[in-house]
Amino acid sequence: MAIRFDLHSTDPAGGARLGLLHTPHGAVPTPLFAPVGTQATVKTMTPRDLHTLGAGLILANTYHLFLRPGAELVQRMGGLHGFMRWDGPILTDSGGYQVFSLAHMRKLDADGVTFRSHIDGSLQRFTPESVMDTEQKLGADIAMCLDECPNPLDRAANERALERTHAWATRCQVAHTRPDQALFGIVQGGIFPDLRAESARYLTGLGFPGYAVGGLAVGETKAQMIDTLALTCPLLPVDKPRYLMGVGAPEDILEAVAQGIDLFDCVLPTRIARNGALLTHAGRLNIRNAQHTASPLPIEEGCACYTCQHFSRAYLRHLFKAGETLGLHLATLHNLHFMLRLMEQIRAAIAAGTFLAFKEQFLAGYQMSDQDARARNRQARQEALALL
Amino acid sequence: MAIRFDLHSTDPAGGARLGLLHTPHGAVPTPLFAPVGTQATVKTMTPRDLHTLGAGLILANTYHLFLRPGAELVQRMGGLHGFMRWDGPILTDSGGYQVFSLAHMRKLDADGVTFRSHIDGSLQRFTPESVMDTEQKLGADIAMCLDECPNPLDRAANERALERTHAWATRCQVAHTRPDQALFGIVQGGIFPDLRAESARYLTGLGFPGYAVGGLAVGETKAQMIDTLALTCPLLPVDKPRYLMGVGAPEDILEAVAQGIDLFDCVLPTRIARNGALLTHAGRLNIRNAQHTASPLPIEEGCACYTCQHFSRAYLRHLFKAGETLGLHLATLHNLHFMLRLMEQIRAAIAAGTFLAFKEQFLAGYQMSDQDARARNRQARQEALALL
Numbered sequence: 001m002a003i004r005f006d007l008h009s010t011d012p013a014g015g016a017r018l019g020l021l022h023t024p025h026g027a028v029p030t031p032l033f034a035p036v037g038t039q040a041t042v043k044t045m046t047p048r049d050l051h052t053l054g055a056g057l058i059l060a061n062t063y064h065l066f067l068r069p070g071a072e073l074v075q076r077m078g079g080l081h082g083f084m085r086w087d088g089p090i091l092t093d094s095g096g097y098q099v100f101s102l103a104h105m106r107k108l109d110a111d112g113v114t115f116r117s118h119i120d121g122s123l124q125r126f127t128p129e130s131v132m133d134t135e136q137k138l139g140a141d142i143a144m145c146l147d148e149c150p151n152p153l154d155r156a157a158n159e160r161a162l163e164r165t166h167a168w169a170t171r172c173q174v175a176h177t178r179p180d181q182a183l184f185g186i187v188q189g190g191i192f193p194d195l196r197a198e199s200a201r202y203l204t205g206l207g208f209p210g211y212a213v214g215g216l217a218v219g220e221t222k223a224q225m226i227d228t229l230a231l232t233c234p235l236l237p238v239d240k241p242r243y244l245m246g247v248g249a250p251e252d253i254l255e256a257v258a259q260g261i262d263l264f265d266c267v268l269p270t271r272i273a274r275n276g277a278l279l280t281h282a283g284r285l286n287i288r289n290a291q292h293t294a295s296p297l298p299i300e301e302g303c304a305c306y307t308c309q310h311f312s313r314a315y316l317r318h319l320f321k322a323g324e325t326l327g328l329h330l331a332t333l334h335n336l337h338f339m340l341r342l343m344e345q346i347r348a349a350i351a352a353g354t355f356l357a358f359k360e361q362f363l364a365g366y367q368m369s370d371q372d373a374r375a376r377n378r379q380a381r382q383e384a385l386a387l388l
Numbered sequence: 389m390a391i392r393f394d395l396h397s398t399d400p401a402g403g404a405r406l407g408l409l410h411t412p413h414g415a416v417p418t419p420l421f422a423p424v425g426t427q428a429t430v431k432t433m434t435p436r437d438l439h440t441l442g443a444g445l446i447l448a449n450t451y452h453l454f455l456r457p458g459a460e461l462v463q464r465m466g467g468l469h470g471f472m473r474w475d476g477p478i479l480t481d482s483g484g485y486q487v488f489s490l491a492h493m494r495k496l497d498a499d500g501v502t503f504r505s506h507i508d509g510s511l512q513r514f515t516p517e518s519v520m521d522t523e524q525k526l527g528a529d530i531a532m533c534l535d536e537c538p539n540p541l542d543r544a545a546n547e548r549a550l551e552r553t554h555a556w557a558t559r560c561q562v563a564h565t566r567p568d569q570a571l572f573g574i575v576q577g578g579i580f581p582d583l584r585a586e587s588a589r590y591l592t593g594l595g596f597p598g599y600a601v602g603g604l605a606v607g608e609t610k611a612q613m614i615d616t617l618a619l620t621c622p623l624l625p626v627d628k629p630r631y632l633m634g635v636g637a638p639e640d641i642l643e644a645v646a647q648g649i650d651l652f653d654c655v656l657p658t659r660i661a662r663n664g665a666l667l668t669h670a671g672r673l674n675i676r677n678a679q680h681t682a683s684p685l686p687i688e689e690g691c692a693c694y695t696c697q698h699f700s701r702a703y704l705r706h707l708f709k710a711g712e713t714l715g716l717h718l719a720t721l722h723n724l725h726f727m728l729r730l731m732e733q734i735r736a737a738i739a740a741g742t743f744l745a746f747k748e749q750f751l752a753g754y755q756m757s758d759q760d761a762r763a764r765n766r767q768a769r770q771e772a773l774a775l776l
Contacts, residue, residue: 322427
């Protein structure tokens with residue numbers, strides 16, 4: 001067994017869970033947020049920076065690494081751990097989300113999906129078997145099944161996609177043989193309770209060591225996302241980790257933890273950092289705003305990160321206005337610190353039996369309307385895809 | 389006295405000098421290479437990175453900081469030290485070199501120089517008095533006089549410029565009042581021995597705490613540069629630091645140290661790093677070359693820098709090909725380590741009385757023709773100016 005999940009406790013007043021996920025590259029406490037290292041690097045951060053921040057699991061993207069530098073090269077360099085020199089646990093997605101986002105560039109059939117590389121336009125193909133081969137060469141601690149990712153609000157599309165996602169999950173499980181890597185299944189079904197139930201039943205029947213809830217945070221409302229989690233999580237085995245893919249806004253994480261989610265990943269904190277949007281307990285601060293021109297204050301008073309301990313808003317704004325990459329680094333460092341500290345606080349609150357109070361207190365101070373937050377989340381995801 | 393220079397020894401077989409430069413922000417050993425932080429940041433590096441590398445003095449550019457964010461703002465934030473949070477010594481140039489490089493955009497008169505901002509096209513003006521005001525607000529440990537920087541090969545231009553440079557040096561000295569900042573004079577005169585002698589005589593007569601040799605490494609041959617240093621350095625006070633502005637190619641530094649130069653600065657190591665050119669004892673290595681695609685080797689075997697201790701050429705090449713800023717950071721870190729280690733080795737060799745042997749040994753292994761090196765140096769400087 002590549003991974004083992006110890007569920008320590010579940011909040012009696014809700015579904016929040018406290019656990020420890022053991023991997024071949026160490027154990028990480030849950031609930032956990034995984035920074036995204038799309039191209040085998042969490043943008044602007046060295047591995048020692050990530051260690052200093054207390055990062056645990058990180059994510060890398062199969063689609064990008066398959067195209068460049070290629071899985072064979074990464075394998076020859078010792079897999080992702082050896083290549084990028086991250087000695088903690090790594091998770092690779094399957095690339096399905098990226099491929100299905102290339103709407104005009106891909107062609108789907110029962111056997112797999114054909115698409116054009118965003119780098120050189122070359123024709124490429126993913127099948128469940130080829131993706132398993134790629135992910136096993138990349139050698140992350142956790143790999144994900146190839147799935148189809150339809151619009152969560154389109155019932156007909158989800159009905160069609162579910163059959164294919166399930167067939168592909170079965171094929172992935174057959175093709176996956178690497179004993180030091182865990183393969184997670186991905187529950188789909190959009191916002192439709194019967195489809196989610198069917199998907200959870202099918203995939204848990206296959207018996208994966210962990211399960212993702214896929215297809216969310218891509219167009220549905222926040223209430224629809226929470227409702228979907230509320231009905232899906234109880235259908236998943238209590239002793240396996242649950243992973244909400246692509247969610248990383250603080251307010252969404254708090255709600256999802258309350259529904260029993262253990263793992264999160266998202267480009268949001270790192271991507272918005274590079275746009276100058278900095279996370280604080282009062283909401284987002286745009287460091288490019290003129291009001292910060294002569295501010296001697298840190299991003300957030302009391303923040304223990306290197307950026308806040310050393311630099312004024314005035315200096316950070318100068319770096320952004322002057323186009324200096326140090327600004328991107330210091331902003332990324334702060335936002336990752338904020339997210340990792342939030343997860344620490346969440347775990348401490350669950351352990352103390354005060355999670356719901358912590359959640360209410362955080363959300364009361366966090367000045368961001370649901371619509372606004374989710375619109376920005378979608379925007380960040382669309383911007384990320386536009387870069388493909 | 390803002391600074392004090394202790395000359396410890398002079399190599400008996402040549403002019404190489406070993407010293408210690410005391411500044412309000414600590415003492416630094418000489419010969420010394422100062423990394424360049426044009427916009428109040430050594431590109432891609434945090435202050436803690438620079439401390440880890442063992443950087444001493446760093447340079448910041450008055451022209452850039454005058455335009456953005458402005459000297460008043462930097463002063464309000466505690467000067468450059470407080471603003472960029474570098475607690476070691478800092479030197480600011482006068483901005484003259486940048487302004488005189490904007491050939492079609494500036495107008496010179498006896499009182500000063502009028503030019504257009506490269507940022508917004510606005511009309512700006514430097515006079516000796518205004519530059520002293522700016523440099524005193526920036527608050528570096530060492531400030532430089534405003535000088536005129538003509539083509540070093542043009543005798544008539546140098547004759548005309550020298551009179552102005554000397555008058556401006558006098559005005560700078562009068563206008564400079566900050567007691568915790570040293571003001572250095574700049575010897576000009578191109579490649580012409582009589583003009584250099586006249587300039588050295590005039591400026592030493594004013595009595596500065598340190599002297600730069602300006603106007604070199606901008607078009608003359610390497611032999612002309614060395615000849616100019618050989619005749620200028622003996623005309624400077626033995627007990628004051630000597631600074632060769634804008635020189636940073638390893639082979640040039642070794643020759644200039646042999647002529648008795650104590651301080652260097654150059655964008656070359658950091659700028660070429662961002663183009664993927666990495667310094668090794670065998671010469672430059674271009675990490676973008678296909679030959680490094682699958683290389684598990686570090687940039688240089690035996691190098692103790694973080695980059696070489698952790699990452700393969702294959703990974704660094706991937707970062708460059710994928711446009712990841714981590715590549716710029718890791719390459720910069722290596723090149724600065726190389727330069728700072730070279731300066732350490734130079735100092736150790738002078739102390740051991742083996743400097744000339746060390747110099748010959750280094751140059752024998754360093755595969756770079758003089759023309760090639762100087763052409764690249766010029767190219768790097770022109771590229772840097774093109775960015776203005």
